[in-house]
Amino acid sequence: MPKFTRNAVIAASISLALLGAGCGSAVQAADSSDSPAETVYFGVSGPLTGPSAEYGVYWQEGFDLALEEINADGGLNGIPLELKWEDSQSDPKQSVPIAQKFVADSSIIAELGDFSSGASMAASATYQQGGLVQFGFTNSNAGFTAGGDRMWSTSLTQQYYQTQSAQQVAQDHQKISLVYLQSDWGKTSYDAFKAEADRLGLEIAYESPIQPDSEDYRPVLIKARDAEPDAVVHLGYGPDGARVVRQLRELGYTGQFYGGQNTPQFLEAAGEAAEGTIINENFLIGNTEPRVVEFNEKFEAEYGHAPSTFSAYAYDALHILAEAAERGGPTREGVFNALNEGQPFGSVQFGEFTFSDERRPNDVPIVPVVVRNGQYEKL
Template identity: 55%
Template sequence: MSKIWSGSRRLRIVAGALAVATAIGVTAACSDDASSDSGTVYFGVSGPRTGNSAEYGRLWQQGFDLALDEINAAGGIDGRKVELKWEDSQSDPKQTVPIATKFVDDKSVIAELGDFSSPASIAASPIYNRGKLVQYGFTNSAVEFTKAGDYSWSPSITLDVYQERNAEWVSKKAKKVSVVYLETDWGKQAFQFFQQFAKQKGIEIAYSSPILPDSTDVKPILIKGREANPEAFVHLGYGPDGALVVKQLRDVGFAGQFFGGQNTPQFISLAGAAADGDIVNGVFSPADPDPRIQDFVGKFRKKFGVDPGDFNVYAYDALHVLVQAAKKGGATREGILNGLRTEKQFTGIGLGTFAFDQETRRPKGVSPRELVLKDGKFVPTGNR
C-alpha cells in the first residue's frame, strides 16, 4: 500500500528473529479463551510509536481513534466496548517476537493488528499461528506474509500487483527511465518486480541504483541517473527518502516526470514544490467525490483538522473489518478467524467492498489507483 511492505531490516535480522520465534512459539500456544461474555473487547496493536517509522504509527493512531469512536458509539461488539492494547515495536523484527508472545499469552486479546513492516510481521508470524491468534498485517504487501499460516491475514494489495500497475502507469509517460530503490529486502524485491514488468511493457531501465534508508545526500547517484538521459525517474521507497530524492533530483537539474514517494502528509510536507506532478500508487484520495468517502473525510477533518491519507485509511478500515468479523463469528479468537472465513462482504474506505480469497487470505479483485500530486494534494487521475 503505496509502498506497503515496509522494512529497513535485512534478511539476516529476520532470520534471527524467526529462530527466536520458533523457540518461543513452542510454549506460546494457548486455548481460545481470549474473551468472556461480558466486559471490554481488546485488540492488540504491534506497531511503531517511536523510531524511524514513528510517523506511520501516528497516522495509524488517528485512523484507529476515529474507528473506535464510531464502533463504540454504535454499541461496540454486541454491546461491549472495544479498546486497543498498543505495543511499540519500532517496526523491528527483534521486538515483534516478544510482543507476539505477550499478546498470545494475554487471553483478553482476540486478534492482533500489525506490524507496519512485512519483515517485522513475518518474524512474529510463527508465534501468532501457534498461539491461534489472528495476525492482521494490514500494511503488509510482501507476497510471503500470508503464507505463514491460517492465522496470517492481510487486506494489503501485494507488492507484485503494485509494481505491475506502477510499470503500466510509467509506460504511459516514458519509455526510458532511471530507477532508485531502497537498499532493503523490500526495496530489492520491489525493484525485481518493477524490472520484470518494465521489460514486459517496453520500458528501458537506463540506470538503476540502491540507496541507503538513512541517506542524506544521494546527489552523486542521481547525477549518474540524470546522465543516462531518462524521460522519467522512478523511486521505490517510502515518504522521507522519496522527498529527499525528488528534492535533490531538482537540485541536480532533472525536471522530468517523477514517480515515487508516498501518499502521506510527511512526504508532501518534506518534498514541497519539488514533487508537484508526482505520481504514486495509492488506495485513497480525499478528493474522491464518492459520498461515502466524503462523509469519512468530513469526520476525519472535524476530529483532527487535516485531510486523511492512505495510512489513516488502512488503520481505520482494519479495525472496522476485524469488528465486523467478530460480529459475524463471535468476539473470541476462533470467532475472528471464522468471521474472516465466512463473511462475504467487507466494506472499507480504501478498498471498497471486498471479500477474502480463502487460499491467499488476501482481498479478491482489488487494485491500486493512480494518484497525482497537485497543489499539495494527491488527487485521482482516474486510472485504477
C-alpha cells in the same frame, strides 16, 4: 502548529503513555491484569518511536476514530472494545516478544500490525501457533499471508503494485532511471518492477539502491539524471521519496518523477518539488465517493487536518476486525471463522469487498495519483 511538528508531539505523547502513564484513548497499557472481564481487546504491534514513528501516528489517529465509532455503536455485541499497544519500532527483534505477550494474553482476540512485512513475518509463527489472527494491514510482501491461515491483510502485494506501476510507466516512457530502497521491501519491489519492465521492453538506463536513512542522495541522482531518462522512478516511502524528488529538482532534472507516497508528510517535506509527481495507489484520500467524503469530514472534525492514507488503512482494519468479531463472536475463533466465511466487508478504501483465497482483497484496481497545486488528485 505545522503538521510534522504536531505529529512528533503526538508520537512523543504516545511513547510516554507506553512507559506507564494512563491514557484514555485507544492506547492502553499492555498489562491486562486490571482489565475488566467484560472488555475485549485487539493487540497492536507497531512503530510509535524509531524511523517509522510517523506511520504509528497515522495509525493512532485512524484507530482512535474507528474505536470511538465502534463503541458508540455498542461495541462488539454489547462488549466494549479497547486496544493494547506495544511499540515495536517495526523491528523484527521486538515484534516477536510482542507476539508472545499478545498470544499469552487471553483478553486479546486479534492482532493488528506490524507496519513492515519483515517485522510481521518474523512474528507470524507465534500468532499462528497461538491461534490469534494477525491482521497485517500494511504488509505488501506476498509471503506474509503465506505464513499461515491466521495471517490476513487488506494490503495489495508489492508484486501487484509494481507490475501495475511498470505497465503505467511504459505507456508514456521508453527509458527510465530507477532508485529503490536498500531493504527487503525495496528489493522485493525492485524485482517485481524490473521483471515487468523487462517483459514490456522498458529500458532501465540506470538503477541503484539507496539507503532509507541517508540525507544526501545526490551522488546516485547525478548518475540517474545523466543517463538522460524520460522519467525517474523511485520505489520507497514518503520521507526518502521527498528527499529524492527535492534533490533531483535541485540538480536540474525537469522530467517526470514517479514515487514518494500518498501522505501529508511527503507533500510537506518535498514542497514545490512534489508538483507533478505520480504515485500508484489503491486509494485516493481526496476522491469524491460518499464513503470517502464522510470519512474525511469526520477525520478533519476530530483532528483539524486531512487524513493520511495510512490513517484510512488503520480505520478500515479496525472496523473490519470488529465486524468479524460481531459476526463470529468476540473470541479468537469467532474472528477467524467470520473472516473465513467469504462474506463481504465494508471499507473506506475499497467500498464493499471480499477476501481472496490468499486472504487479501479481491479485484482491487490501482489508482494513479498526481500531485497538483500541492494536493493529491486522480491522474
